[in-house]
Amino acid sequence: MAFLRGFGRYLPARVVDNRELAPMVGADPAWLLHATGIEERRFAADGETVSSLGTEAARDCLKRCGAAAAEIGLVIAASGSGEYRFPGPATAIARGLGMQGVPAIDLPMASAGSLFGLSLAGSLAHQYGNVLVVASEIMSRVVRLEPPGRDTAILFGDGAGAALVSANEGFAEIRDSVLVSDGEFAEALRLYWDAPLYMDGRTVILHASRKMPRAILQLLERNRLQPGEVGAYILHQANLNLITRVAHAVGAPESRFFCNLARYGNTSSASLLIAAAEWRALNPDRVVQPLVFAAFGAGLNWGAVLAMPVESPNS
């Protein structure tokens, strides 16, 4: 068994609203809001890195959980925007937390990396005890902030999230997960070292609109749950319209789908854990209904994770 102990997040201080972004990409601020539902996003400062954002989110997570870095047995770090081919940010995050000798694994997966990390942590907690999952992205450095890059650049922001998964305590039990990968459409969303992020939006949205609800429904069905029994759906914050459509396809009220997209944009793999941290801060009491986490992203990779209330919460 494995449990969710808590979440954390870090958002860079610099807020970039639509009035600031619009002239960079040759757009009107009102159109930008209408097209994306995003009011503002954060941009990392010059001295910040993917690992420094991730370290701050991890610190926030440990603080919220009342846990110490010395308790961590494994670090899993997801990112699609790391500065290096290797090493990935995992070891730098572990070092930033003062860890020595603790295994630190990278998941170089944009968007769905944190969901896969949560699922893996749920499977590995029995061996490593406390598993720290971190997702960190600096998307503002991988998009083209000029008019030719407008349609992609306006969607993204920077940030980091973290989750602590424990073998023996927490507010919800990670019960099951559905993880799926399909390389047939890998070219639809890609980032090379020498070019800005490329996204074939039509293909990505078409696949996400069908695959994310399918994964959620598969997860619920095999756990004999109805969509309406889930207390909160926490999704990768890719797009407001997509989240709404997933809600309709699943057959659950939109109000159960947590959304903070308007304030941060799409922070890729970080968005799921940032959303989870904010959802938990707003809902600190005992969890009494199932929770569903879901994501879709480059690869293509997608899936859903189910967490169930615990009978006698000890955290």
Next chain:
Amino acid sequence: MDNKARIARIVKGVAAEPVDPAPGDSLFESGLLDSFSLADLVTELEKEFAIKVPDSDLVPRKFDSIDRIDSYVAARS
């Protein structure tokens, strides 16, 4: 009603536009379909023609005009 007329009716429904596209017109270039209405279109085609669109066929250009959709539906039916 022939298949192209049925497809045109679905396109107008998901696009929420009272426009009759020519069979060869690009539904994306004309602005009738966007990323999200494309997903709705595929779902409605599955219902209308009792077909299943596999993931490997989720390629926007297959659904870019009434002619292309008609060919696709005929091949799947």
